[in-house]
Amino acid sequence: MLSRMHILICGGKDCLSSHSKELRDEFHLVLSELNLLDEVRLVMAGCFGLCSQGPIVVMTPGETFYSHVTVADIREICEEHVVKGNIVERLLIKEPIDKAKIKNYSQLKFYDRQRRIALRNCGQINPTDINEYIARDGYLALGKVLSTMSPAEVVAEMKKSGLRGRGGAGFSTGQKWEFAAKSVDDVKYVICNADEGDPGAFMDRSVLEGDPHSVLEAMAICGYGIGSHQGYIYVRAEYPIAVERLNNAIKQARELRLLGKNIFSSGFAFDIELRLGAGAFVCGEETALMASIEGNRGMPRLKPPFPAVKGLWGHPTNVNNVETFANVPAIFLKGADWFKAIGTEKSSGTKVFALGGKIANTGLVEIPMGTTLREVIFDIGGGIPNHRKFKAVQTGGPSGGCITEAALDTPIDFDSLVAMGSMMGSGGMIVMDEDNCMVDVARFYLDFTVDESCGKCTPCREGTRRMLDILNKICAGNGTLEDLDLLESIANMVKDSSLCALGQSAPNPVLSTLTHFRDEYIAHVVDKVCPAGVCSNLTNYTITDKCIGCTKCAKNCPVSAISGTVKQQHVIDLSKCIRCGACKKACPVNAISSKPLPKEENK
Amino acid sequence: MTLESMIQKYPASPEYLVEALRDYQMAKNDHSVTESEIVKIAKYFNVTESKVCSVVSFYSFLSEKPKGRYVIRICRDVPCFVNKSESILKTLETRLGIKPGETTPDGLFTLEYTGCLGQCDHAPAFRINDMTYVDLTPDKVKAILSEYREEKS
Ligand SMILES: Cc1cc2nc3c(=O)[nH]c(=O)nc-3n(C[C@H](O)[C@H](O)[C@H](O)COP(=O)(O)O)c2cc1C
């Protein structure tokens, strides 16, 4: 039976934690009371990408977008919107900048500038039901490929599309498929890299949770193109919902014979198995990943031989990232020329970015390559909250670099980001404002690499440790100008002589902050001042007379350094204070100030 | 569940070693494997004991050292850091009286670091065993810890 209306409830992990299951149950209850269950369909959709406004409910047709929906709102939505067709104004999502209420979600600036290819189904379908994927032309591309194209044509089409890998390096996907196709072997493998470990990136998780079939379909197309009959998806164990949805999707696809032997009666066989990681960041590197699938320590090895020649168990293997694969069915359905026309000359298509840090709309955005950073951060992302000033945006995770105000109007694609000293990485975009100390941020990134270095090569293992020591010294207020030069030269050495990309890119955050924010480094070593008021040895916290005595700061202080009675100004015991900033974040009236220590008070 | 019945769910081939180890450890209260278990596992998957040990020492989810019943893995990546994960860590440290890598004397909690949990738009985040907690504040953390303490008694 056809329903006259669909109610899409965000079932993304984030909204699951904001009780979207309860919302569904309440909808179910009210709709059954109103005798409307036959007419209206409830769909638990994937993430809509606008998590800061969740839980979100979308009513179709009309695409009315309700935000911050609670169980108490549901009766009104059913009685007004479903029964009478009246929009519940009160719940309409608001434009973050001008607070205008938006009726239809394509009007929302957040979506207006976006173009959804990889995320085309996320938030639009129920990811646990293969029929919904099929209803939106799912598996049609695979059918077309198997019935009308030769493997060589598949590879040629892929090359023509200009798709470049979304997992970090931006290598041409078509060329990669071509290498694997040309390797002669009866056994070849297709691997989907779903070990998403770059901090600040969660697009792969959202695709796997919101549209798992698109990845399965793409892997089968790739298998046909390169001559492989077995695929593996390597997922991090930290993503239990993705694992569950993938397992379910594989089962459903097998039942409908879209995986297995003789797919679409073409004689082509392809099957997919899941492999789970066990908590090692470096396993996202493709050679380490293959070692892990084989049941070994996930250590990267030197390339060549490339996986396309000698990969999993010594057989030719093609490794692609989740988002890369998610683009593939759309490319085969609409044609390489269609895809090539989107984006820039050398980076075709779109890219998903995960906006995080100090930005109003945190969440996923998918934009055509060539959009400027300013549009992404200010128009789509809604700018910096609390009237703070933009300082930098970090792209490319720990391997990337910081981009400053001056470069915000550069159109972004793989090559322009590299030219700015950063990189695309997997698409994490972390925005920092004037309250972030860039020396501290660089130190933090390095701390991460020191921990994740597998220890095989000396420059990465020892060099990063030396750099971290220097940064710690600077943050503690004990650095010298010579330390800055030493830091720079070690950074360049590590960059040039490490074995894998982890070590080669580890110095990037340091080098790029040294370039763009040298004045902050100099303030630390010469003036012994942390201008942002972050580095604990160089900063003091005080509570100003704006304090309303709400006690939130005291409750949130991890070391009980704040005292005071209700409705009275609180005070911080500086001998206990660890300068963690929890109080500042908890304060509703911005009464806590973190100021650089005056020069003479420093030891 | 016994070790035997657990690992027999997997084909006796080295490629399943990591997964079998992880699943087995998850099911155990102390989230670790002992020497005698390693011997059995090595035998089943037809690999050397030193190979099993080297795998266990490599992956952060695997351990030869017994851990607490609840393993808290706090995200130490930048988006969480920018959102003050430091204060969450300090709250855990003062409430539990342990540092990352340690276990409380009652064997209830172990504190560890983890990489990005993919919850960066809801930072800061941590996991306790299989559950992910997001949008944390020190106040919330105190409540979560009490819940786990009560659950046990
Ligand atoms: C340290 C390190 C970590 C990586 N992590 C990931 C990851 O989490 N996901 C991913 O898709 N690629 C990751 N890569 C890149 C992969 O090695 C590989 O290039 C990619 O999966 C290829 O897919 P693509 O061509 O579709 O981008 C990582 C590389 C390095 C050096």
Ligand code: FES
């Ligand atoms: S950085 Fe903590 S969840 Fe991503």
